[in-house]
Amino acid sequence: MIDVLMGIQFGDEGKGKIIDYIASNYDSVARFNGGANAGHSIFHNNKNYVLHLIPSGIFYGKKCIIGNGVVVNPITLKEEIENLEKDGIDVKSNLYISKYAHLVTPYHIFEDKEKEKKLKIGTTGKGIGPCYKSKVERTGLRICDINEDYIESLGISNDIKDFKESLEYLTSLKISSVEYFLNDKNLEILAEGAQGTLLDIDFGTYPYVSSSNSTIGGVMTGLGVSHQNIRKVYGVFKAYMTRVGNGPFATEIKGKIGEKIRDIGSEYGATTGRARRCGWLDIPALKYACMINGVTELIMTKADVLNDFDEVKICIGYNALDESEEYSYYNFDNTIYIKDPKPIYKKFKGWNTKDNKVPLEEFILFIEKEVGIKITIVSTGVERYDLYERY
Numbered sequence: 001m002i003d004v005l006m007g008i009q010f011g012d013e014g015k016g017k018i019i020d021y022i023a024s025n026y027d028s029v030a031r032f033n034g035g036a037n038a039g040h041s042i043f044h045n046n047k048n049y050v051l052h053l054i055p056s057g058i059f060y061g062k063k064c065i066i067g068n069g070v071v072v073n074p075i076t077l078k079e080e081i082e083n084l085e086k087d088g089i090d091v092k093s094n095l096y097i098s099k100y101a102h103l104v105t106p107y108h109i110f111e112d113k114e115k116e117k118k119l120k121i122g123t124t125g126k127g128i129g130p131c132y133k134s135k136v137e138r139t140g141l142r143i144c145d146i147n148e149d150y151i152e153s154l155g156i157s158n159d160i161k162d163f164k165e166s167l168e169y170l171t172s173l174k175i176s177s178v179e180y181f182l183n184d185k186n187l188e189i190l191a192e193g194a195q196g197t198l199l200d201i202d203f204g205t206y207p208y209v210s211s212s213n214s215t216i217g218g219v220m221t222g223l224g225v226s227h228q229n230i231r232k233v234y235g236v237f238k239a240y241m242t243r244v245g246n247g248p249f250a251t252e253i254k255g256k257i258g259e260k261i262r263d264i265g266s267e268y269g270a271t272t273g274r275a276r277r278c279g280w281l282d283i284p285a286l287k288y289a290c291m292i293n294g295v296t297e298l299i300m301t302k303a304d305v306l307n308d309f310d311e312v313k314i315c316i317g318y319n320a321l322d323e324s325e326e327y328s329y330y331n332f333d334n335t336i337y338i339k340d341p342k343p344i345y346k347k348f349k350g351w352n353t354k355d356n357k358v359p360l361e362e363f364i365l366f367i368e369k370e371v372g373i374k375i376t377i378v379s380t381g382v383e384r385y386d387l388y389e390r391y
Helices: 015-025 056-060 074-086 106-119 128-137 148-153 158-170 217-223 256-264 283-293 358-371
Strands: 002-007 028-031 040-044 047-051 063-066 095-098 174-176 189-196 230-238 240-243 277-282 297-301 311-319 342-349 375-379 387-389
Touching: 002 015, 015 040, 015 056, 015 189, 015 230, 015 297, 015 375, 028 056, 040 056, 047 056, 056 063, 056 189, 074 158, 106 128, 106 158, 148 158, 189 217, 230 240, 230 283, 256 277, 277 283, 277 342, 283 311, 283 358, 297 358, 311 358, 342 358, 358 375
Parallel strands: 002 189, 002 230, 028 063, 028 189, 063 095, 095 174, 230 297, 277 311, 297 375
Antiparallel strands: 040 047, 240 277, 311 342, 375 387
C-alpha cells in the first residue's frame, strides 16, 4: 500500500526531515514530481544534506525510486550520488529510476533563465518548466530514449561535455518500469512530493507556481499507481508560512518580525539560497490544501522557531480589498476583489517547546478544530528525533 507525504503550503515545509523520520516503516520511498528545483534538507550523522532528486529514504538504505513524473537533470543526479557516496552512503544499490522520466537538458536551463528575465515568476532557473513543456509538446527526451547513437550525436563541445558524461553515467544506473514494483500491494511504499500544494500548476497561485502537479493527482500520474492503493495522506506544514519568489502571500510579515522568523528558522532556499518571505499561518489556505489532497493526518514543523515570540498569530479569514465583506475561503486569482486581501488574525500566547508547551498545545488544538484533522507529529528542531508524536 502507498502512504503519501506532501507539503501543503508554498513548499519548504520540512518534508525531508519527516520522511527521514518515518522511512524506517516502509519498504521504499518514491518521488513523484518536480526536479532539481526541490531541496529536501536532512540532518544525518551531524551533517546537513540537501537532496534535490534522490528520495529522502536513502539514509535508511531503503529502495528509493525516482518516478516518471520527475524531470531528471543527469548532471545534478550524478553529482548528488557521488557526494553521498563520498560519505559512505550506498546509493547505487538502492536507487531505481523510471525509464519514462524526462531529462532536463542544457537547452532547457538556458531557456528557463532567459524566460525568467521577462516573466519574473521566481523560478529556480533549473530548466524544470521548459522540460515539462517539451514533455507536453511530445518533443522531450526520456531516459529510455538514450542510447549510444544519441550520446555520440552530441559531439564533444565544451558546452555539452558534462551533459554527455552524465548521460553515460546515467545508463549505468538501475533504469526500469518501476510502476510494476510500485503496484505490489504487499509492499509498504511512501510517496514523496516536492514543492507544495499552493505551488501546484493547476491549484496553486497561478502563474506564480511550479510546473508540476504537487497535489495528490501527481502521485498517480507521477508513479503510475491507482488511487485504490493510496491509504494515508500526510500533510506537512510549518507553524508559520514561507514563500520563495513572487506571487500572492496574504499573511506575509514585512519588517523586523518577518526578518526575525527568517533568521531563527534559517529561511533561505535550500536550492537557490534566496531569502524566503515569511508570514503567519493561514487557516483558509491550510483547509484548502487539505481538501484538495484528502489529507488524513497533519504534521507541523518548526514549532521551535516561534519559541521567542510573546505573541503569535493565525489568519482565520480575510477582508476583501474594499473591506465590503469578510470571507474565509482560499481563492486567490487576479480579480481586484480578492487580489490583495487583508488577513483577519486570531492571537495566541507564545510558547517554548522545551519549557512550556501548554500555549503550543492550545495553538495546535485550535488548528485541529478549524481544519478538522489531527496533528499527529510536531517537529521541534533540526535533528531526526527533535519531534514528538501526539496520537
